[in-house]
Structure formats: structure tokens, C-alpha cells
Amino acid sequence: MNKPIVAVTADTLLADMKPINQRMADYAPRPLLDSLGKAGLLPIILAYDTYADPEEFVETFDALVLPGGPNPSPRFYGEEPLWCIGPTYEKRDIFEIGLIRACLKMGKPILGICRGLQILNVALGGTLWQDMPTQNPKAFIQHMQKAPGQVATHYVEIEKGSRLHDILGDGLYVNSRHREGIKKLAPSLKETAHARDGVIEAVESRDNELITAVQWHPENMDDAVMAPFFRAFADRIIRMK
Template identity: 35%
Template sequence: MTIKIGIASNHMIHPTQTLDTNYFDYIQKDYVDAIRKAGGLPVVLPLGDPSDAEDYIELVDGLLLAGGQGLSPVLYDTEPIREMAESDIYRDRFEIALVKAAVKAHKPILGICRGEQVINVALGGTLYQDIYVQMGATEKHNQLPTSWEIPTQHVTTTADSFLDKLMGHRFLVNTFHHQAIHDLGKGLTAVAESDDHVIEAIESDDGNVFAVQFHPERMFRTTPAFISIFDHLIERAH
């Protein structure tokens, strides 16, 4: 049986030098490659209306939510601070609907970076719009211009969590974010954090929803252990 994993797409909504106003839906190729490497069949889901979410989830066995823009704080009843960068309410609402539909259908969800934040907000949680201003983070959580595939920051996992079992108690990850989880959503537990206490992974009580703040899809080729996170999604989807 081939396991089909829906990957929610982003959409280009700004003119570019080469494409002008030829807008399009897209997903970064590493997400597709990681699902294939783990033995799944990637199915890219074009951004749609939230009312389409249940129909999309019926087509797949599991869901992957990728990185991208920050979530709009209006979705967790907060006003934007001046450090708030670009958000996309259309993508936000659609992906939140996908999470709710997948939870309702008891299908596994893996969130990556923004995807972790989407899951948290979909389940009633809140975010720090900027971890430096609002929580006093002291580490460099956006490693650019250092290359994406190079791990630069340690995280420490909770014993017996999915990430502890897959990757061990303490290991290096890459990092590209300035938002992070504040209040956890319903049924979610923080299962990894950075040394300055930013939440780096979460897991649901039933183990069917899990997410990381870092980007394993950018590291699995040079650090093969990270493919285990995608293997875990495929195993949960069986």
C-alpha cells in the first residue's frame, strides 16, 4: 500500500522580476524529496478555501505542513507588534482548516517550522510574534547566511517523546525563525527546547500530531538521521 502524504502548498502573490504577475502555488522541493525518501507518495495540495479542507484530507493518508510566512496574530486574538513580518491570512485559514480536518479524520500531521505554529494555533494556542522582543531569546534563531543544511543550534528533548526516540536527548539542528509557540494548544506538549527555552518540538497526547521548529527536510541528505522524522509520519499513516 502506497502511503499518500498531502503537502500543503504556499502561493506566490507578489510580482517577481522573471514572472511578473504570473502567480502560482508551490512547495519547496526538499519536502517532496523527503517524503519520497521515506517511502511515501507526495501529493501537493494547492491552497484553497477552508471549506475544501475535508475533501483534501479524504484524498491522503497524512498531512505535512511546511515553513513560510508568520501567522497573522488576529487568529489568536492579538494585535500585531511592529516586529511582525509578512503574514498571509488566506494560507493561514486554509492550513488551520486542514489541521482540524486531519485531526477529525484521525490522520497524522507533521508540522515543520511555520507548520508547528499553524498546528498550535489551530488547536487553540498562541505565538510569540518575535521571540527576541517578547520572550527575551538570546540565541541566533535565524542562521542565515549560514547554509540551510548545516546544523548550528542544540536542542534538548523530553524523555520518551517521539523526537527523543528518533534523534536522542540532545542534538544539533538548523534554525530559521523569529516566531515561536507561546501558550500551547489543547492536547499538545512541548517535547524539545533550545538552551534559551524556545519550544523546538511538540507532540499531541495521542501521538498523531507532531512538529518541529527546525527544518529536517533541508538536512536529511547531509545528516541522514533526520529522515527518521519523515519515516515516523509514514509509519503513523499506515
């Protein structure tokens, strides 16, 4: 049987910032590609293209993965950018929002990781805290951890009855590298995990099995802990093909 093809949206590395000769390289995180491959999937890197219809891309793959990256632009959820937020990349935002809507229309599964959870929420009508340390007084946990990125630093509690609970149980310690977070949850999503300060750490689609997204980086965590998460995603793709 052919392996399911999963498209991983690319980020862009500014390899040379000289004013005249600016080279740009599209890439996706190697640990994420490795995790998908170990789960029996065939990952391809999908560079943004604002000139084509997203549905043309969606016809070429079986599922979509939205990885981490820069903050989604606040204009996509109706806000002005605060001084304290980091870089944004509107071309990627536009591309991913179009892909999300096309995948849902065509019934193809989506996995969101960190920024991927955030852009899913935005695409479906939710909003974000642009900068939790200054905007959300309840967020007392260090969500932009100072420990190395692969180290699990804070606990998340997983909702019973969710698909995530079936995979990971009642909860676990996760890594955490984000300043933004979900403020208003999109109507078509439901919360499936939260940190002990109430910050939403995982969501899935309310009325079907198409969306799973987490705020942490499972591709950087111990395989023994997170391999079942990626295998469950692969199984879901195969079941829904």
C-alpha cells in the same frame, strides 16, 4: 502495496509583481518532497482553496504535512500585528487551520515543520511570540540563523518518553530560521524538545499519535541525521491507516 499519500500544503510565489499582470505560482519545497519520497511516501502539493470544505480534501490523502512559510497572522490568536513582524498570508492560514481540524476529526496524522508547528499551535488554541528578539527576553539564542540554511547551529534537548526521543535520542544540533515561537502551548499538545534558552522546538499530541511537529527544517539537514525522522512518520501513517 500502494504508497501512502501525503498532502503538502502549498505556499504561493509572486512570480511577477507588475500591477496589471500578477502571476502566482503554488509550490512546496523540493527538499521536503524529496525527503518524503525517500521515506516511501507519495507527496502531493495541495494549493489553498477557501471555497471548499476541508473535509473534502482530507478524504483524498492519508496524512498532512505543514511546511515552513510566512508568519501566521496574529489575528488568529487574538493579537494585533507588531511593526516588526514579516509578511503574513491569511488565505493559507485559514486553509491550513481548517485542514488541521478536519484531519484530527478524521484521525489522520499531521507533520508540522517550522511554520507548521506554529500554525498547529494556533489552530489548537495556543499563542505565539510574534518577534522573539523584541518580546521574549529569555530567547538569547540566534533562532534566525545567519549561517546557510542547511547548517545546524544550535542544540535542542529532547524529552525522554516522547516519540521524538525514540527516533533522535537525547538531543541534536539543528538549523533555525524563525522569528516567531510558541508562547502559550495549546492544551492538546505537549512539548517534546526545547533549545537551551527554553524556546519550544518540538511538540506532539498529548492524547494520541496524530501530531508531530518540529521548529527546525529536517528536510534541509543531513539525510544520515534526519532520514529516521521521516521514516518514522511514514511508519506511523502505515500503522494508522
